[in-house]
Amino acid sequence: MDLTELPFCQACGLHTTRQRVVVGSGPVAPRLMVVGEAPGRHEDEGGEPFIGRSGQLLVRLIHEELGLERAHYFVTNAVKCRPPQNRTPRTSEVATCRPWLEAQIDTLRPTRILAVGNVAARAVFGFSEGISRAHGRLGHYGEVPGVATYHPAAALRAGPNVVDVMRADLRVLRNLGV
Ligand code: URA
Numbered sequence: 808m809d810l811t812e813l814p815f816c817q818a819c820g821l822h823t824t825r826q827r828v829v830v831g832s833g834p835v836a837p838r839l840m841v842v843g844e845a846p847g848r849h850e851d852e853g854g855e856p857f858i859g860r861s862g863q864l865l866v867r868l869i870h871e872e873l874g875l876e877r878a879h880y881f882v883t884n885a886v887k888c889r890p891p892q893n894r895t896p897r898t899s900e901v902a903t904c905r906p907w908l909e910a911q912i913d914t915l916r917p918t919r920i921l922a923v924g925n926v927a928a929r930a931v932f933g934f935s936e937g938i939s940r941a942h943g944r945l946g947h948y949g950e951v952p953g954v955a956t957y958h959p960a961a962a963l964r965a966g967p968n969v970v971d972v973m974r975a976d977l978r979v980l981r982n983l984g985v
Pocket residue numbers: 843844845846847850855856857858859861862884
């Protein structure tokens with residue numbers, strides 16, 4: 808896959824409703840790559856992943872638990888285009904987009920991966936269980952180890968208990984040596 812073509816992708820139906828492909832942003836060879844689900848409205852308008860409220864929570868938790876500034880890690884999504892009405896991406900959309908994610912991981916070569924939410928945990932690590940069972944568990948993409956945690960949007964809905972679980976999951980990642 809030629810990543811310079813990603814901004815023009817028309818491989819699934821989401822290209823008809825998106826404003827832009829949200830490729831992701833951050834350094835090459837990062838210590839951490841964060842993979843979310845799919846862009847929301849803010850991201851579709853702004854062209855950057857996780858710039859809305861849930862992203863702000865995620866960035867804060869990563870800073871507090873891992874000591875990493877946003878400029879020091881790469882952030883992207885399992886699906887690069889916003890699903891209409893922010894619906895969950897379809898299995899077929901995740902599968903169609905996966906080669907782009909693979910190309911990003913293979914090109915950027917992150918040291919660790921954090922998958923946030925069900926969709927990312929499945930797409931990156933192949934976890935078949937839901938996130939309530941898969942969170943905090945060590946996963947691998949090829950040789951790259953990582954951890955899955957709840958999506959920060961779930962934490963915004965459900966409150967402090969989920970935030971505490973996300974913090975504990977991030978500490979698993981810290982113990983891996985991020
Ligand atoms: N939710 C995601 O999963 N990704 C984003 O980029 C924004 C919200």
